[in-house]
Amino acid sequence: MQLAGHKHRHCHTATRPLTRRSGGTLLLLNCNCHWNAENSFSVEFLFAQPNDGVGLDHRCPRAVHQLCRRANGSALRVDNGKYQEDISQRHSLLSAALVLPLQLDWLKAHNASHELHNVTTADGYQLQLQRLPRPGARAVLLVHGLLGSSLGWVCLGPAKSLAFQLHQLQYDVWLANLRGAYPHGRQHIELTDVMDEFWSFSFHEHGAYDLPAIIDHMAEVTGSEQQSGEADREAPTRQVLLIGHSQAFNAFLVLCSLHPRFNQRIQLMQALAPLSRLHRQVRFDAAQVRSLMKFVKKRQKSSKFELFPPGYLRKLCQRKHEQCEYYTKQYAGSAKSNKKLLEAFNYEHLLQGGSAREIKHLQQIWKSGDFIAYDYGPMQNMKIYNGVEALRYNLSRISVPTILYFGETDAIATPEGVHAIYAQMMNSVRSVKRIESPKFNHFDFLVAGEVKTLVNDKLIELMEKFLEGKLSYIIE
Known part of the structure; x- marks a missing residue:
């Protein structure tokens, strides 16, 4: 290539x-x-x-x-x-900016055919997608969460990573990179990633701008393949099977509430460790939230608009290994099968990025107890939302069939939090599944040693049952 x-x-x-x-x-x-x-x-x-x-x-x-x-x-x-x-x-x-991501080398090393696709959003961000192509097959879009990139779906290689597994099962696999992801979401037609304006986004923009541009591009590509005869003309390539981790679920909610047409474009949403309201549904207290916000403000005052540049967390963990291991076990990964807990930090493009507004937006949701758009304050809210309060997303507009997955010891997407999402979206949630491990935390969905058997195999099994019309309604 x-x-x-x-x-x-x-x-x-x-x-x-x-x-x-x-x-x-x-x-x-x-x-x-x-x-x-x-x-x-x-x-x-x-x-x-x-x-x-x-x-x-x-x-x-x-x-x-x-x-x-x-x-x-x-x-x-x-x-x-x-x-x-x-x-x-x-x-x-x-x-x-560099445009040769490491995962492409891994794809090539394992003889996986792959493509690069460049997408420009309505507000000027230039995103790069990777595709493991199977023209005519069902299209699956994998969407990363906060501090992630498409690397999360391939970093464990063909034997364990979900992207490879889906491609081997004859799916047309697309890997999203949302704005802020390094290095695939760091371009803009006017801004550079050293400017404050570049980092003025949260999951709202991921759902309002990034996902619409990505899904429309997928439809354009697969549609042209059908017309040119590269794909089976009867194949259902225009609908997308969506799989998202963590904050990707928030972006999905924004997408379908602000752009209802995508309720027909997405065939199924599978949400791994999904977030929503957060209030009294996470395993950290007000003091820990204040400490995090203090760190965010310190970065902002130093004109460091990216919270975690590539390599930042790896270097931090090298200096403060015990402290890093403690917080990682508490909030990121604690699967019994994950013997090398801190190995994820060796991947400089796996845990990186993050804007101050992303963290501030999540803090606002945690504080308010509601799933709201970013709160700019009364004056700016009047200009943007035509009201003094932040916009409350209309989740009743969402009709996409959804399956939710949670880990027993997840400190961010807790079992209580995921069941609260189910209570909000009973009309669209088709199943709620617990990962069958006594210890399974937030990033274990990507890097746990037994992620294939604990997550991927179950996810694929339920997806295929859904496509066959045989999915049982089970809430665990």
Whole structure:
């Protein structure tokens, strides 16, 4: 597969695998362009050497040729991993984004056919999707949650990860990357990801803008395949089977309440560890919420609009291993079968990103006890919602058949919280399933050692029963 160079305002990044003299392949992960006080233009590169999907070896090669070019096409020279060139004009910071994600290398290594699709939302965000294509087959869209990316659906490899498993079962698999996901959701037609405006979003924008653009693009692609004869003309490719983790469920609720047409476009929603109202439905107290919001405000005051840049949590856990392990067990993963609990933090693109508004929005929902849109305050609410209070999403508009899954020890999507969602959406929820493990927490849905047998196999079984019209109505 050939990837085109990615052009972002003033910089142009040609992205490709590089072969080291000592052997092996290096993949370009990130390219940051800086203008320093001496009017010198420098570009720092981050490289990784894949190790079968387990951990990353970060190194810079001694020589790289013409990987980053200025918009006028003049090549930059390299010296020990840095390009430098004198220039006549200064800029504060440019971000030349990389577009070769690690999971694509894993897909290629396992001989999985794959495609890249670029989607632009109505408000200008440029998102990159991955597809494991099976033209004419039923389309499945996998949507990540807070601090996630499409990497979460492939990071355990073909033997365990849901994306591979679905593709092996002849589904047409699409992997979403919502705005803010690194590196696939970091582009905008006017903004860069170092600007405050870029990070002015929460799950509301994920549902109001990102998911509509993604699902419409899928329909356009599969529709054109049917017309060109690549797919079976009778195949039901226009409807989507949706699977989401955590906050993806919030985005789904926003999508179907604000854009009711998608109630007919989504055939089934399967929500893993779904969130909704949060109030008295989570296993953390007011003091812990205040501590989190203090951290968010500190980041904002330092003009650090991304809460967890790639590698931030990994470095933090290296410095404070015991503290990190404690909080991870409490709030992220505690499956009995997950022997390497902190291994998820080695994947720099798995737990990263997050905007201050995302956290603030969840805090507002936790405090209010209702599923509301972002509260800007009375004055701004009047301009945006035509009322002094934040918009309350009309969940009665949602008619998509839904299956909810929860873990017994999930501190965020607690059993009580998931059953409260069922009580709100009894007309559309077809089943509520408990993961059959005495210990199963929030991120175990992605990284638990036995995720295939505990989650994926059950999810696929229920999905196929639904498609056959044989799904039993069971609330666990």
